Each structure stands twice: as structure tokens, then as C-alpha cells.
Amino acid sequence: MVNYKDLGLVNTREMFAKAIKGGYAIPAFNFNNMEQLQAIIKAAAEEKSPVILQVSKGARNYANATLLRYMAQGAVAYAKELGWEHPQIVLHLDHGDSFELCKDCIDNGFSSVMIDGSHLPYEENVALTKKVVDYAHQYDVTVEGELGVLAGVEDEVSSDHHTYTDPAEVVDFATRTGCDSLAISIGTSHGAYKFTPEQCTRNEEGILVPPPLAFDVLDGVMKELPGFPIVLHGSSSVPQEYVKTINELGGKLPDAIGIPEEQLRKAAKSAVCKINIDSDSRLAMTAAIRQVFHDKPGEFDPRKYLGPARDEMEKLYKHKIVNVLGSNGKAE
Numbered sequence: 001m002v003n004y005k006d007l008g009l010v011n012t013r014e015m016f017a018k019a020i021k022g023g024y025a026i027p028a029f030n031f032n033n034m035e036q037l038q039a040i041i042k043a044a045a046e047e048k049s050p051v052i053l054q055v056s057k058g059a060r061n062y063a064n065a066t067l068l069r070y071m072a073q074g075a076v077a078y079a080k081e082l083g084w085e086h087p088q089i090v091l092h093l094d095h096g097d098s099f100e101l102c103k104d105c106i107d108n109g110f111s112s113v114m115i116d117g118s119h120l121p122y123e124e125n126v127a128l129t130k131k132v133v134d135y136a137h138q139y140d141v142t143v144e145g146e147l148g149v150l151a152g153v154e155d156e157v158s159s160d161h162h163t164y165t166d167p168a169e170v171v172d173f174a175t176r177t178g179c180d181s182l183a184i185s186i187g188t189s190h191g192a193y194k195f196t197p198e199q200c201t202r203n204e205e206g207i208l209v210p211p212p213l214a215f216d217v218l219d220g221v222m223k224e225l226p227g228f229p230i231v232l233h234g235s236s237s238v239p240q241e242y243v244k245t246i247n248e249l250g251g252k253l254p255d256a257i258g259i260p261e262e263q264l265r266k267a268a269k270s271a272v273c274k275i276n277i278d279s280d281s282r283l284a285m286t287a288a289i290r291q292v293f294h295d296k297p298g299e300f301d302p303r304k305y306l307g308p309a310r311d312e313m314e315k316l317y318k319h320k321i322v323n324v325l326g327s328n329g330k331a332e
Contacts, residue, residue: 148185
């Protein structure tokens with residue numbers, strides 16, 4: 001058993017309470033490799049923002065569970081080297097799909113886990129989430145549950161439709177499971193294709209404009225669960241400058257579209273205290289690498305293309321922290 005506190009990590013309980021009171025959201029950035037982790041920690045340390053390092057089941061398999069634990073411990077040490085005296089860093093399992101996976105992560109130093117039973121019948125979702133909560137709370141690990149279904153594809157998580165969260169269910173779910181936060185569905189979705197062209201309109205330049213998020217659903221949830229930590233998944237904005245670079249340099253991302261940042265800023269000022277971002281960093285990394293390969297076709301040193309990719313991701317993370325989520329300066 002490896003306790004996350006021995007790695008210098010924290011859980012989400014206190015940071016969520018502060019975020020709700022302060023009207024900002026905590027960035028939850030997914031990572032798969034060293035360069036992503038370096039960029040996340042450098043951005044969070046320089047902006048003094050609490051941060052959640054998110055790892056999916058697929059990313060954990062890719063990185064290796066043992067290496068991942070030491071990477072998280074190293075991230076805390078790196079943050080201190082950068083002058084962040086008291087780092088507020090969470091290691092979180094994103095979309096855990098079984099009790100066994102959540103337990104293994106808890107036993108190996110994760111400070112927070114998500115159990116995603118949203119695809120199950122309601123009572124089975126309640127039972128599975130409660131089982132995870134009962135185990136996690138023995139070790140002061142926080143648990144995120146989910147109600148509603150998000151469309152899109154992210155690692156092993158996929159759905160061809162979305163189902164909005166029913167505000168009438170949230171009190172019963174939160175009370176019976178004891179979960180610490182709740183991921184809801186209000187129109188966000190996974191991946192770089194969050195909406196089909198048919199769901200969007202086009203502006204005068206012919207650029208796709210996505211439909212607005214269902215803030216009425218969010219308002220309904222907050223009315224039923226005042227002050228309860230709410231989470232938004234699938235909240236990448238799919239920056240069009242990265243899509244443009246990728247497409248111009250040999251990529252194929254037709255009609256990739258994300259969540260407008262002004263809508264995320266609005267959500268961050270409410271009880272939404274955790275916003276998940278994954279695809280944006282993938283796009284930043286891919287665009288930077290394609291640019292190097294285009295400008296220097298003879299380059300084969302990974303440091304020469306992964307380095308610029310890391311720098312571009314750091315710039316993206318800082319932008320999200322300061323201009324979208326408002327979490328800068330909240331972890332001095």
C-alpha cells in the first residue's frame with residue numbers, strides 16, 4: 001500500500017471547497033508522457049495554480065503503473081525546485097471503469113479516483129460508486145461519480161450519444177453514494193469532434209459555431225445540490241490555430257470543433273470546480289511536432305521536436321489556468 005500523502009500529493013476536498021467559494025475551477029489536465037507532465041507542472045508552478053494530474057486507464061497502461069507513481073512523486077519535487085513551496089497536486093484516475101481498477105490506483109498512490117458507472121442502470125451506478133467510496137474514504141482518497149452520458153471518444157470511453165444529467169436524481173445519488181464530486185452532462189463531449197456540422201451553425205467566415213451548453217441543466221443541479229462540487233468532462237476548446245496547422249501540414253481533422261472558452265469561463269464561476277482538458281494538449285503537441293518536421297525534415301532527435309511540443313503545451317496550460325479557469329494565484 002502506497003499512501004498518496006507519502007508522495008507529497010493532496011486530495012481534492014479542500015481545493016474544491018475553495019474553488020466554489022472563490023468562483024474559479026481547478027484544471028484537470030490529462031497526461032501520458034514526461035513532456036506533458038513537465039509542461040503541466042511548470043505552468044501550474046509558475047502560475048501558482050492547484051492542479052489535477054489526470055490519468056486514464058489507457059494512459060496508466062501506456063506509462064506503466066509503477067513508473068507513474070514515481071513520476072507523480074517527481075512532479076512534486078520538480079514543482080518545489082521551480083519555487084512552488086507548497087505544491088497542491090492531485091493524482092486522479094479519470095474514468096475508472098471498475099472497482100478493481102479504482103482500488104489498485106488507491107493502493108498505488110492516487111489521491112483521487114473517478115468511478116464512471118454512467119453507462120450502467122441507475123441502481124447499479126449507485127451501488128458501484130458507493131463501493132468505491134467506501135474503500136477510498138478509508139484512506140482519505142476523494143471520489144468523483146458521474147450521472148449522465150457524454151458523447152465522443154476518449155481512450156476506452158466512447159458513446160455515440162449524450163444524455164443530459166437529470167437534476168431530479170442528483171440528491172439521491174450524492175446522498176446514497178457519498179461521492180465527493182459529481183461529473184454531469186450538459187453538452188460537453190470527449191475528443192476533438194465534440195459536435196457534428198449538423199449540430200452547429202456557421203458564421204460569416206464559414207467557421208462552425210457550436211451550440212451552447214445546457215446551463216439550465218447546470219442551474220438545476222446546483223439548485224438541488226447547493227455548494228456541491230460539480231465536474232465538467234470533455235471540455236477542450238479545440239483551438240483552431242492548432243487544427244489549421246495540423247491540416248496544413250498533412251493532417252486530417254476536418255470540422256474539429258470544441259467548447260467555446262467563454263462558456264467554460266461562465267461555468268468556472270459557478271459550482272463547477274473541476275474542468276477536464278485533454279484534447280487541447282494533444283492538438284498543441286501534434287501541431288508543434290508537425291511544424292518541426294515541416295521546417296526541418298531531416299530532424300530525428302526526439303528532443304528537437306518534443307522540446308518545442310512541450311513548450312507549446314506549457315503555453316496552452318498557462319492560458320487555460322489564467323484566462324479560462326481563473327485558478328492562478330490560488331495555491332501560493
